[in-house]
Amino acid sequence: MTSRNAVVAPGRTAVAKRGRGPWPLVAAATLVVALIVVSLTVGVYDLRAQEFGSEMFWITRVPRTLALVLAGAAMATSGLVMQMLTQNRFVDATTSGTTEWAALGLLVTVLLFPAATLATRMVAASCAAFIGAMLFMTILRRIPIRTMLVVPLIGIMLGAVVSAVTTYLAVQFNMLQMVGTWFMGSFTAVVRGRYEVLWVVAIVTLLVFVLADRITVAGLGKDVATSVGVRYDLILIAGTALVAVAAGVTTVVVGFLPFLGLVVPNVVSMIRGDNVRSNLPWVCCGGIALVIVCDLIGRTIRMPFEIPVSMVLGLVGSVVFITLLLRQRRG
Structure with missing residues (x-):
């Protein structure tokens, strides 16, 4: 892995501002909170003028907004965990291949057990994501890392x-359309009775707060972590498991949310420095705000049609990713 110096951008201090x-x-x-209120009020269905407005509010608007909050916070914090464990700013669930493994596990489960419940699919996707992240x-x-750009390239290639394997299986069993919906992350289908498993990622977010100091020390390398009494391998497995659960559950419920875990931690770090524990509340707020804003753009830009939130996130994330690469090059 790269040295800890590669994690901190040139000219920056590791102490939070x-x-x-x-x-x-x-x-x-x-x-x-203001964005959450706006999300609750935006939609094609006129809650005040049309019949069953109050029922639709609790059936669709509230579950969708809660899903945005839970998924945004979990994926942003899991990106921060991945960046600490790999000592690399360009890594998250998207650029490490974790979400692709979750989709493969989900597809295999659907093929083998067509009647599997949402909870079963969630467990299978999380297990597959964990295997992929550990790989x-x-x-x-096992390989020498000469530049920090090699790390995300390895994840992207993996x-x-x-x-490709997932797509091949989907074509063979006529499930390409289903897989396409997973790759095209959207909150359109989130309604009451379907989003509740996302509360699992709220537990993941809380556990990241609990383990924040240990994850920070583990991010300094195995030698440093061991010297101060931190069980490096255990923290590595625990942190990877948290990322896998967040990626697996989110993939099952809403699909891919690209670059969310890459953009938010880096922006927060550029503004506040690199104190992980003090940055975690900001990362949660940033993740929630970014995913809600992207969802609002997707809902309103061509109303009554919707643009999947993953498309808007992908555009924003790619711009930020290129900006980070250019900053690294200048450094």
Whole structure:
């Protein structure tokens, strides 16, 4: 893996830039609450003028907004975990191939057990994502890393191979359309009775807060972590498992959310520095805000039609990814 110096951008300090008390975070949380309210009020169905407006509000609007909040916070924090464990800013569930493994596990489950429940599919996708993430980590430990750009390239190539296998199986069993919906992440189908498994990723987010200090130390490398009494291998497995569960559950419910875990932690780090524990609330707020804004754009730009949130996220994420590459090159 790369050295810890590769994680901190040139000219930056690893100490978080302190804001003036809690007020900046309070302002950020207020902005997130405002976006949540806007999300609850935006939609094709006129809740006030049409019949059954109150029922539709609780059946569709509230579940969709809760799914946006849960998925945004979980994928953003899981991206931060991946970046710490790999000591690389360009890694998240998308660029490590983890989401592609989750889709493969989900497809295999559907093929073998067509009547599998949503919970069963969630477990299968999470297990496959964990296998893929651990394979990615194993590859990184066995090859020399001369530049930090090699790490996401390995993940992208691994994900491309897994995606090709998934597509081949889907074509063979006439399930290409179903797989296409997984790759095209969207919250359109999120209704009451379908989003509830996403509360699992809320537990994942809380566990990231609990393990934040240990994950930070593990991000300094095995030698440093062992010297201060942290069980490096255990934290590596635990952190990878949290990322896998977040990727697996999110893939089952809404599909891919590309670059979300890449964009938010990097933007927060550029503004506040690299103190992981103090940055976690900001990462959660940023993840929620970004996914809600992208969803609102997708819902309103061609109303009454919807553009999948993954398309808007992919556009934003690719721009930020290229910007980070250019910053790294100048550094």
